[in-house]
Amino acid sequence: MPKNNNRQGRIDEEYRKELSQIISYDLKEPSVTGMISVTRVKVTPDLKYAKVSVSILNSKNIKETLAGLKKSSGYLRSELAKRINLRNTPELVFELDESLEYGARIDSILNDIMKDNGGNKQ
Numbered sequence: 001m002p003k004n005n006n007r008q009g010r011i012d013e014e015y016r017k018e019l020s021q022i023i024s025y026d027l028k029e030p031s032v033t034g035m036i037s038v039t040r041v042k043v044t045p046d047l048k049y050a051k052v053s054v055s056i057l058n059s060k061n062i063k064e065t066l067a068g069l070k071k072s073s074g075y076l077r078s079e080l081a082k083r084i085n086l087r088n089t090p091e092l093v094f095e096l097d098e099s100l101e102y103g104a105r106i107d108s109i110l111n112d113i114m115k116d117n118g119g120n121k122q
Contacts, residue, residue, distance in 0.1 A: 031068030034059025050090035
C-alpha cells in the first residue's frame with residue numbers, strides 16, 4: 001500500500017511541474033494575466049480528476065484569470081497528455097490558493113509592528 005501512495009505523490013508532483021511550465025511558457029490565453037503559480041496538484045487515484053491549486057499575483061482581475069484557466073483546461077489537458085505518458089489524463093479542476101497572499105499580508109503586518117517598536121525585538 002505505501003508504494004501506491006508514493007506513486008500518487010510522484011504523479012501529483014509531475015503534473016504540478018508540467019502545468020507550471022505550460023501555463024508560464026505555452027499558454028496564449030489573453031485573459032490569463034499576472035504571475036500564476038501552481039502551488040499544488042492532487043490527482044484522484046483513478047486519474048480521472050486533478051484538483052489544481054493556483055496562486056495568482058499581480059493580476060487586475062483574479063476571477064477573470066481563473067475563468068481563463070478554466071476555459072483553457074482542454075488545451076492544458078492535451079499538452080499534459082503529450083508530455084506525461086499515462087493511461088488517462090485527468091480532467092482539470094482549478095481552485096484559487098490564497099496562502100501566498102495571506103503569508104505576504106502577515107509578513108507586512110509583522111514588518112509594521114517591527115517599525116512601530118523601533119526595530120527592537122522583545
